[in-house]
Amino acid sequence: MTGTARSLAPLAGAWKQAFHLATNGSGSYGKGLNLARNGAVAQIQTQPGRISAPVAAKKATHQAAIHVPELTAAQWDTLAAKLADDPQAVADLVANRIPATIADSGHAGGISIAPPADGITFSCSCPTGRTHRVCDHSAALGHAVAERLAATPSLLLGARGMTARALAAHVRDLVDGADPGPLPADTNGTVRATQLYALAAHRPPQPPPDLDLDAVSNLTWSDPPLPGPRARDLMWMTTDAAARARTVLAGTAAAPHDELADILRILASPDGADHLEAAQHATGIPEATLRAMMIGYRHGGPAGAHATLAATPATIDVLEWARETVHASRAVGLGTITIDGSALTDTTAGVQIRPGPDGRWYPFTLWRADEWRPAPGACDDPAEAFRAARRARAARPLRR
Incomplete structure (x- = not known):
């Protein structure tokens, strides 16, 4: 990943x-992710208030679209004024690059290029999309946008109402006294020296940094050094950092x-139980819940841990669809599935499935009283997740 991609990563995350x-x-969130990973999303087009692309499905290609609110003229003015005060942002725009400043609303005058969740709507040429509900194809488009944002942040700029070139011209006009001429017509990434000289010559003086260079310390050369991490802790942190870097x-x-x-x-690592007390203090989560989340992490990664803490909120339509899917698969046996919050529970069999933040369904078994323990076998298909819960339940009888 390039430096530019890393600096714009917060925009993709938002x-x-x-x-x-x-x-x-x-459930289309997870199915759309699979479509996007399989290259189903073709060229993405943007226009003010809209991002669209053809998405190939099994039997046809559908035209999916995501609609976002445009920024107002006042919001663009605020963003441009903030960028004009940042010499690096001005230089990036002159060079036909998107400045990293726009990825952080805290440094962009409070203006977020990423739209709010309640302002995003979906449409598609498929039957579900024609009712303006999210479908597999519009979800695939959303995942594709996230994947391409770090390299092409202008996707969101155009959809929010202003092209990168128009924003650059707006910022250039705000630079006090600067007249760098037209934007570069050369290869992307090049900057004419005369333009940079003009920008530098007309920049207002910058305030000196607030540094105390005469800090006084009572330590002398003969004082012992402050204690550092133990060798065992350093080795553990190095090993953990290397494993994270590999993934x-x-x-x-x-x-x-x-x-x-x-x-x-960290808790799910071989020596993680030693850190339970510190984790409980940091999170405020009871130890018993943390232990269950450790199991969920080992079975399903971060999403499994989050599903153990609480089911991801799901609409009643999604839950009814999942219940019908499980019933149709005959995985229920003689039990009855009830909708319990955002989970599906068979109290007779002592099993439950919950939606996770990644769009998959996570199996659980009744441990004791009202305590549910995660089981392996998370799946996009609720029926398969339910079967995994029943298998785990059969292998782990109810404790009393």
Whole structure:
């Protein structure tokens, strides 16, 4: 990954979060991810308020679209003014590059290029999409946008109402006294020296950094050094960092990436139980729940841990569809499946399945009283996840 891609990664992350929330727990989220990974999404087109692309399915190619709200003229003015005060952002725009500043709303005048979740809507030429509900094809488009944002952030700029070139011209006009001439007509990434000289010559003076260079310390050369990490801890941190680097470089790191997932990753390691007390203090989660989440992490990664803590909210339509799918597969046996919050529960058999944040269904078995323990076998198909729960239940009788 290039430096530019890394610096724009927060923009892709913000889009992923908003897009995932906009799907409202639909099973199409996971199915769309599979389509996107299989290259079903063709060339993506953008226009103000709309991102669209042809998406190839099994029997036909559908025209999927995602609709986002455009930024107002006042919001674009605020963003341009903030960029004009950043010399690096101005230089990037002059060079036909998207400045990394726009990836962070905190440094972009509070303006977020990623749209809010409640402003994202879907449409498609398929029957589901014609009712303006998320379908497999529009979900695949959303995943493809997330994948391509780090390399092509102008996707969201155009959809939010302004091209990268128009934004560059707007910022250039705001630079006090600068007249760098027309934008470069040369190869992307080149900058004329005269333009940079003009920008530098007309920049307002920058305030000196607030540094205390005369800091006084009472330590002397003969004082012992401050204690550092133990050798065992350093070795553990090095091993953990190397393992994380391998998964990131291999592209196999599982979502969601958050602080809780990092804590569970450490707890699920061979010596992780030693850190339970610290994890409980940091998260406020009871030890028994953390132990169950450790098991969920080992079975299903970060998404499995999150599903153990709480089922991902799902609409009643999704839950009814999942219940009908399980009944149709005859995986239920003689039990009755009830909808319990966002989970499907068979109290007779002592099994349950829950939707996870990655769109898969996670199996659970009744451990004792109302305590559910995660089981292996998470799957996009709720019927298969239910079968996995029954297999685990048969292998692990109810404890009393």
